[in-house]
Amino acid sequence: MDRINKADFTAGLLFILFGLCFGASALGLEMGTTLRMGPGYFPMVLAVVLTGLGLAISATAFRTGGEAVGTYAWRGMVFILGAPVFFGLTVRGLGFVPSLFLTTLIAALAGLKLKPLYAVGLAVAVTLFCTLVFSVALGLPFRRFGPWLPIMGG
Amino acid sequence: MALSLKIAALAAAAAFAASTAFAEGYPDRSITMVVPFSAGGPTDTVGRLIAEKMSADLGQQIIVENVGGAGGTLGAGQVAAAEADGYTILLHHIGMATSATLYRSLAYKPLEAFEYVGLVTEVPMTLVARKDFEPTDMASMVAYVKENADTITMANAGIGAASHLCGMLFMQAVEAPIVTVPYKGTGPAMTELLGGQIDIMCDQSTNTAEQIKGGTIKAYAVTSPARLDIFPDLPTVAEAGLPGMEVSIWHGIYTPKGTPAEANDRLSAALQKALADPEIVAKFAELGTAPSAAADATPAALKAKLEAEIARWKPVIETAGVYAD
Amino acid sequence: MDLLSNLGLGFATAASPENLLFCLIGVILGTLIGVLPGIGATATIAMLLPITFQLEPVSSLIMLAGIYYGAQYGGSTTAILINMPGESSSAVTAIDGYQMARKGKAGTALAVAALGSFFAGTVATLLVAIFAPPLTVIALKFGAAEYFSLMLLGLVSAIALAHGSILKALAMVVLGLLLGVVGTDIYTGTQRFTFGITAYADGLSFVALAVGVFGIAEILRNLEGEQDRTVLGTKLGALWPSRADLKAMIAPMLRGTALGSALGILPGGGAVLAAFASYTVEKRLSKTPEAFGKGAIAGVAGPESANNAGAQTSFIPLLTLGIPANPVMALMVGAMIIQGIVPGPNVATDQPALFWGIIASMWIGNLMLIVLNLPLIGLWVKLLKVPYHVLFPIIMAFCSIGVYSVNSNVYDLYAVAAFGLLGYVLLKLRCEPAPLLLGFVLGPLLEENLRRAMILGRGDPSVFLTRPISAGLLVLTLLVLVVVLLPSVNKKRAEVFSESD
Structure with missing residues (x-):
């Protein structure tokens, strides 16, 4: 047990950081008057309150004593967070089908338990299912194969 | 970027x-x-x-x-x-x-x-007001607005919305700086107009037609060059004395x-x-x-x-x- | 009696074989799509709207309404099973529902949610039929000042959502409010905190935020140590609620229904607030408030009833004024217009068969849902047996599609990743996501109405006190604040001596 509650302390710092970032950004916005509040008025008030709360949370960290934060899922973060980003980058270019297949595969890589061959099988199944449901049955306006694949284009 | x-x-x-x-x-x-x-x-x-x-x-x-x-x-x-x-x-x-x-x-x-x-x-758009708004026709409404400019509120659906454009034209036409109150879309603005929280607004006939027919709001003019078939009694802005306020x-x-x-x-x-x-x-x-x-x-x-x-x-x-x- | 003959007409319309079929198709489609992770009612209706355009007006609206409740049921299911709320109201269900699932009581949680929803749906439908016109009058009395006070009340109640530190919950609310104001300022057109990305000009996507801070954060936590931990897939427990469970849900269900029916009428955030408010009330009234956040039945029954009642009564402003109370209702207006029906105060008199048909179909739809869903609970619960390492790639695929399909905006997908990271870090730091979500939903409304009230009140802050409804709400806010804070202050004192947890 640490003397300081690391989770609380870090959380406090994070809130202070957010408060300062929003506050600094709000400085560039007009404050206005009480009658006609500018776009910066409300965010500035909130940013100040958030910074204050952050300070208070950090302060309580010294009184409550520590608890372990535990390990971080680094591998998970890379692949799980990467999956929707990849989908966003490629859904228009590659088209719905190849993009979704690769997205599922990337997400599957986040775990260590799934054997590569099974992962590919899973991605194929998911892609097939989603294409049938969303593109064929529901008629969503997704391009199945995009312009980056010249042979299949159209 | x-x-x-x-x-x-x-x-x-x-x-x-x-x-x-x-x-x-x-x-x-x-x-x-x-x-x-x-x-x-x-x-x-x-x-x-x-x-x-x-x-x-x-x-x-x-x-x-x-x-x-x-x-x-x-x-x-x-x-x-x-x-x-x-x-x-x-x-x-x-x-x-x-x-x-x-x-x-x-x-x-x-x-x-x-x-x-x-x-x-x-x-086309229509110029409408809450149902208990005093003026009865466009001419008296313009006079009324000029007289009470600082107490009259006008709704719009946000910067650049058609209702906002129409409002800008109206204010330039009556030469009075009315207090404008923006809403997120015409839906919420219409609610407040129905509830009498706000005085006037411009909105497309699609949204106002049923309310006008139902008598829940008051209409003053249409912003089209000719009268509309659905409202034969409603004058155009030009007829009502505000030429140049046509918006569609x-x-x-x-x-x-x-x-x-x-x-x-x-x-x-x-x-x-x-x-x-x-x-x-x-x-x-x-x-x-x-x-x-x-x-x-x-x-x-x-x-x-x-x-x-x-x-x-x-x-x-x-x-x-x-x-x- | 007028009401009886009207309802008779409604049921005659809604119970035609054709309309029954479309109602059934609607609730099935809604449930199926809604149960896919990351896809809530709004996304579902947006996706399915085009296929209803070919139908008769009544059938099309009945089907859309069916999709709406169906998706809400489905959304609650994913909230309970995998902590993935598709919309703000089921975010509350996720708090205790997911904890129940982790304890092996997923079946009970689902059944409680279904029963609560059905009861609330029945009562609220009746309310819509009887009180639609007078209730509308109340909704019209709400101006900017009233909305501001109501939002404030909602925010104060968010404190009760937390089962940890109150300070952290408050900070999360404020952070949520700040995230909520990202986008174009409607008063001046100024872009705020968008980093110059036009795609965020209309604000950050709610679905992206909910999926990120709830669902993705939870997936990441489950990936820690990679040992398929937690109870998911291990023990399934009893499928059906016990007698004691049923007894425990009656009072919360009644209160939730009342709250939801009342708040659902208000255009804007009303229906959203209902679920949060119900949770607060239940936690406050409970003899065991410490059980909340750890799988309390009342924490599922109350909010689920509230959200379903609110969903029904949010049809009131649509049907009587032609004004949509939420994004889904806005889509319904679109559907009506495309069918050549312009929603407005005259729909009830001009199109009685349509008006009462929709109302009657609401109840029929709710009945169909419970008949469909109770047997399906076993199936949903079995989904938990799917190994987690197979489940999460599937979840990610659905989330990506669901988020993207709402507006074809790829930046919403990047926002999902960013919120997933934020949610995960905050989770590690013992900060709960629900208050953040409430702040996010209410942030824009709070600011909008504050500024509007000040403009309409000529810059005089006393408008909040001179308008009776607003003043009443503020007094209530103060009361809630006192009631919520006092015991926790006492508890803090107690903790100093007992040094527990």
Whole structure:
């Protein structure tokens, strides 16, 4: 047990950081008057309150004593967070089908338990299912194969 | 910025593709119609009605894709960057013209990024007030507004919305600085007007028709050049003494720059045919509007309209000093 | 009696074989799509709207309404099973529902949610039929000042959502409010905190935020140490609520229904607030408030009833005024217009068959849902047996599609990743996501109405006190604040001595 509650302390710092970032950004916005509040008025008030709360949370960290934060899922973060980003980058270019297949595969890589061959099988199944449901049955306006694949284009 | 880089890359790819992709027998696959507003909104409604009829004539399905956001500029930007092969088209309204001035950093140039297919419809607006608002006709209302300018409140649906444009014209016409209160869309604004929380607003006839008929709000004038069939008793703004206050939410269909003229002409022909369809006429009438005449549903007419409207709104917006970015 | 003949007409319309079929198709489609992770009612309706355009007006609206409740049921299911709320109201269900699932009581949680929803749906439908016009009058009395006070009340109640530190919960609310104001300022058109990205001009996507801070954060936590931990897939427990469970849910269900019916009428955030408010009330009234956040039945029954009642009564402003109370209702307006019906105060008199048909179909739809869903609970619970390392790639695929399909905006997908990271870090730091979500939903409304009230009140802050409804709400806010804070202050004192947890 640490003397300081690391989770609380870090959380406090994070809130202070957010408060300062929003506050600094709000400085560039007009404050206005009480009658006609500018776009910066409300965010500035909130940013100040958030910074204050952050300070208070950090302060309580010294009184409550520590608890372990535990390990971080680094591998998970890379692949799980990467999956929707990849989908966003490629859904228009590659088209719905190849993009979704690769997205599922990337997400599957986040775990260590799934054997590569099974992962590919899973991605194929998911892609097939989603294409049938969303593109064929529901008629969503997704391009199945995009312009980056010249042979299949159209 | 990353976005404009990406658009530039896409545009380059599109230009390359366009030179090879256009084939005889257009269209030989489905066409995507981008509607730059959410599904279910008034523009989406117009788009879906017209897409269905045009599909029938083209022999290929037109699929409506809603790409909403940032006053329609996101969807328009997407079409501007799309392949100019005739298979991506854009349905946009008056916002196409006003965005040229409202947005100072658009990723595309409204007058340079598109080819034209034709005008679809012009939806007129109505000047309305809460039902217990004192003045009985337009003339007394103008006088009343001038006298009580500092206590009268006028709603609009946000910067650059048609209701806002109409409001700016009204204020310039009556030469009185009324307190404007923006809402997120005309729905919430109408609620507050019904509840008497606010005094006056401009809104398209589509939204006000039923309320006016039901007597829940008071109407003063329509902003069209001629009276509307649904409200034969409601004067036009010109008749009511405010000439120059005509506003309509006109809709047009565009294609990306470089789309072959054959494709635009084919689309234009399909549009004219669709607009003459009795079912479209009937459905548009229920919306309080009418399809554009065949002479207006042409590339040349839309181009002229866009140019004229950009020129018309530029000084109005600049005088008011409001920008959306 | 008028009401009886009207309802008779409604049921005659809704019970035609054709309309029954469309109602059934609607609720099935809604449930199926809604049960896919990351896809809530709004996304579902946006996706399915086009296929209803070919139908008769009444059938089309009945089907859309069916999709709406169906998706809400489905959304609650994913909230309970995998902590993935598709919309703000089921975010509350996720708090205790997911904890129940982790304890092996997923079946009970699902059944409680279904029963609560059905009861609330029945009562609220009746309310819509009887009180639609008078209730509308109340909704119209709400101006900017009233909304501001109501939002404030909602925010104060968020404190009770926390089962940890109150300070952290407050900070999360404020952070949520700040995230909520990202986008174009409607008063001046100024872009705020968008980093110059036009795609965020209309604000950050709610679906992206909910999927990120709830669902993705939870997936990441489950990937820690990679040992398929937690109870998911291990023990399934009893499928059906016990007698004691049923007894425990009656009072919360009644209160939730009342709250939801009342708040659902208000355009804007009303229905959203209902679920949060119900949770607060239940936690406050409970003899065991410490059980909340750890799988309390009342924490599922109350909010689920509230959210379903609110969903029904949010049809009132639509049907009587033609004004949509939430994004889904806005889509319904679009559907009506495309069918050639312009929603407005005259729909009830001009189109009685349509008006009463929709109302009657609401109840029929709710009945169909419970008949469909109770047997399906076993199936849903079996999904938990799917190994987690197979489940999460599937979840990610659905989330990506669901988020993207709402507006075809790829930046919403990037926002999902960013919120997933934020949610995960905050989770590690023992900060709960629900208050953040409430702040996010209410942030824009709070600011909008504050500024509007000041403009309409000519800059005089006393408008909040001189308008009776607003003043009443503020007094209530103060009361809630006192009631919520007092015991926790006492508890803090107690903790100093006992040094527990």
